[in-house]
Structures are given as structure tokens and as C-alpha cells.
Amino acid sequence: MFFESAQTAIARHASGTITPPAVPTLQSLFGRQPIEKFEAGKAILWEGDDASHIFEVTEGVLRVFRILGDGRRVITGFLYPGDILGVSLKDRYLYSVEAVTHAQVRRFGRNRFQEEISRSPELRPQLFSRLCDEMAAAQDQMVLLARKSAEERVCSFLLLTARRMKVDRQTAPVIEIAMTRLDMADYLGLTIETVSRTMTKLMSRGVIVPSGRHGLKILKFAKLVALAGDSDEEDKTGSGYARQAIWPN
Amino acid sequence: MFFESAQTAIARHASGTITPPAVPTLQSLFGRQPIEKFEAGKAILWEGDDASHIFEVTEGVLRVFRILGDGRRVITGFLYPGDILGVSLKDRYLYSVEAVTHAQVRRFGRNRFQEEISRSPELRPQLFSRLCDEMAAAQDQMVLLARKSAEERVCSFLLLTARRMKVDRQTAPVIEIAMTRLDMADYLGLTIETVSRTMTKLMSRGVIVPSGRHGLKILKFAKLVALAGDSDEEDKTGSGYARQAIWPN
DNA sequence: CGGAGTTTTGACTGGAATCAACTGCGGTGG
DNA sequence: CCACCGCAGTTGATTCCAGTCAAAACTCCG
Helix, strand or coil: CHHHHHHHHHHHHHHCCCCCCCCCCHHHHHCCCCEEEECCCCEEECCCCECCEEEEEEECCEEEEEECCCCCEEEEEEECCCCEECCCCCCECCCEEEECCCEEEEEEEHHHHHHHHHHCCCHHHHHHHHHHHHHHHHHHHHHHHHHCCHHHHHHHHHHHHHHHCCCCHHHCCEEECCCCHHHHHHHHCCCHHHHHHHHHHHHHCCCEEECCCCEEEECCHHHHHHHHCCCCCCCCCCHHHCCCCCCCC | CHHHHHHHHHHHHHHCCCCCCCCCCHHHHHCCCCEEEECCCCEEECCCCECCEEEEEEECCEEEEEECCCCCEEEEEEECCCCEECCCCCCECCCEEEECCCEEEEEEEHHHHHHHHHHCCCHHHHHHHHHHHHHHHHHHHHHHHHHCCHHHHHHHHHHHHHHHCCCCHHHCCEEECCCCHHHHHHHHCCCHHHHHHHHHHHHHCCCEEEECCCEEEECCHHHHHHHCCCCCCCCCCCHHHCCCCCCCC
């Protein structure tokens, strides 16, 4: 599977003897870069900054967001280990990025990154594929924000989180919600009160139950899917999600 | 300017003697393809279809949309002449596209398109640039849908339309609203009634006035900008918008 | 234990949705 | 030519979902 193999390559690099992987992956580019650590709440980059670097998340969760003039915040996405940050860029970053939890990233100069990309016919389709995934996620989010109710939004978010953690839906999966209610609200276009109320309702209906500090056990997966609203969508959980890259060399 | 020069290349191709442009552009790829016409309301492609072609819009306006299981529709964007359609794709289209007005497109096989892209170091950065523009637009839209009021949404839409028509803001520009209230509503995450009421209010305040069948004259441009809500944003009207492509060969 | 930040809960409000009636316009055919 | 129809758009009355305001409860630390 695409993501797995990339992760494995990283792991090899991080631990022992460093040998270039047989097929270069986007992540393998970052393998030799030093790890940078950020505590929760610290900024990795700011909207409007000179877009000088590309980042790979190696640990933790990040939030990507923009702020309206009067302080309204919109979180456009969360980043997890294995995600790459700053790929879709102009000459300045389009958004700010902060650590939600303690987090680690590797950094790669943009010019060098672009050289590598233009040199390598293996890397290019991977990069295209990433951008397309990002676009697909953005469109899902537009659908959510434009037409879904509060409950549908929260359920969609829980399912998205479950998907990112690659849980299998059979065994009452436990997901970790690393972010605060405020982060969730700013991601879902709601208020913290509405998020809280909706979560409470889902718990009282036995769809989910708390599980430890930030954990949530999904008791009724099918119910959650139904409540998420996009009934026509294919099943995106599991291996079907990581499709072959369609872009040629 | 980036877009202008591309358009000019197309125009040359369409009219007389066909000579390859000095620097190939994405649009010049489409120059020799036959023109296909669609009447208003007809579908160009459907979500889930085999993503076999890339399109260039040469005339008219298209809507890009997705449908929730129960019929709710979300328009994720509109396409104007010069826009390219189907670039950000997996093996299946992520959305449906219909003609809003009578429209014309040129079609290019995806495999051939990908060959051309991977062969040409001039074309690749242009394609990346397109994808990045698309991402930027998607993020603006997420901000709009997540946090803006009905009035801010409508004003943002009018400004976006003005920008796409490259009007200059000094001379009380007239914009053409080709789409119906329903299209606007499904794009802005509102209902037709709310769109209608908001437009009426803007007219009664003298911000805009009707101008012919589908035309709107913007009388108070600065007011419209203020009402659009994103006060921190830079001025995107005019030449500053078409930046240099940042991607190298 | 205390205090700050986060989350929950409750009462109330408000902006947009809904439901419904009406207007205006363009096309069509008697 | 104009009466009629259908559709897009407007306007009004009412509803309702999520926002706002406020206070209490919980959690994590030092």
C-alpha cells in the first residue's frame, strides 16, 4: 500500500543504516533532514510568510488555518504523521500551521524540493497524487460546510478521523481526538457549544463512548456512517482509499 | 501576463495559420482539438465517470457540483473561458459538470495529456500552478462557507465574478451574472430566498444596480469589498493576481 | 488545594430556512 | 396581437437550528 511503504522507508532511515530505498518516495526525500520539535500551540509557519520550505510531519497533529480580519478562524484541515505540508503553494504560504499536540517535522528547502521533483519521474506522480488528494478533501469539506447539519458535520469528522487512523470498522474502533472542542468547531464551521451538545447526544444514543483521556470508542459504526449524511459515497475506509497513483512518469 | 498570453496563443490557433507558439502553454495543447458545443443545462461529465478526458472551456460558463444522497446540491465552482477542467483527478471524476449557459469546450485524452505533461518541462509548472490556484480558491470557499454571513457570501461572490471578468474597479464595472439564483444559492450554501433578499438589500443601499438582462453595475466597489468580510486580504483585482509560476522546469 | 483553561449544560436570541403567495417576463399558440 | 402558461425571482409570515450569553462542572497542573 502506498502510505505504508513510504512510512516504512522513513522508519528505516530514522533507525539504523541508511540506504536509499529502491523506489524513491516523497517521504524518503526528508529522511536525512534533522527532526524539528514543536510544543502544542506553537506555530510552524504563518500565512503570508515567504514559502521557503516544504515539511513532512513525522509525529503529532497539526492544524492548518486562516483568520478573517475580525478574528474569525477557519481550520481548513489537520495534518497527521506521513502528511506533507506546503506542497500546494504560491510564493507565499496560503495558511498558517500550528502544532495541536507536541509534534515533529522534517524540513526541506523549496528550491531543492522542486529540483528533486523536476529531476525525478518517480516523484512527480506522487506529488500530483498528493495535490489531487488534497483537492478531494477540500471538496468534501465544501460539501460539509455548505449543506450539512451540525450532527452530520460532527459524524463526518469522527469518520474522517477514524479513516486517518486506519482503524478497521469491525472491532468497535477507538479513535484519538487530539484537538480541543474549539479546533473541532473552527474546522466544522460550528461553535464549541454546538459541538459539545452534538457529542453528548451521540454518546447518550450509544453511538460512541469515551475511552480514556482523549479517546472515543465507536460502538455503532454503521449508525455513524448513516448520520454523516453522504449516503451515496463509496466506502472509503480501508485499503480502497489508497489508490494507485494515476500520474505517469 | 500569464493568462492573457495563453489566451492569445489559443486565438491564433483558432483563426488562421497554425504555428506552434514559441513557449507551449497548457491551452495550446487544446488548439487543434475540435470544438464541442453544449446547450445550457446539458452535462459535460458526471461524478464517478471514468476520468478519460481533460477539457478546456472556450466559451460560456460551466458549473462544477456534487450531489448528496438526498438531493442536496453543492456547487464547488464555476468555470469560465480559459479554465481547464478535469486536471485534479483520480481515476474517476470527483464531480459533475454542466453548462450554465450555452458553452463550448475542447477535449483532450487523459493519457495523451499526461504524456505531454511528463514530456514538457514548460507545461509542468503551468499545471502545478493551476492546481495551486484551484487549491487557493477552494480554501477561500471553505472560509466563506464556514464563517461568513449571507451578506458577506453574496458580496464575496459578486467580487469574485468581477475579478474573473477582469473588470477594472474604477469605472463602475458591469458584471454578467450568467447563473440563476439557485446556482448562486448552491454555490454559497444559502437558499434562493436568502440570495434574493440579500441582492435586494444591496440594491436598495445603492451598492449595485441592475444593468440589462443579467447585468449588474457595481456602484460602490469599496463598499462591496468591505461587506465581503475578508478585510485582511490583499487586493486581488487586476494584475497582481496573475503571479509568476513558481514551479521550475 | 487552588486556579486557569476546557467542557458541559441551560435559557434565550437571532439569522437563515421554510412555507406560501405573488410578480414579472419570455415564449407560444390560438 | 394578446391571452395563457411556465419559470425565475421577489416578498412576506413563521419556524427552527445553531449562535449567544451565562453559569456550573470538570481536568489538568503546579
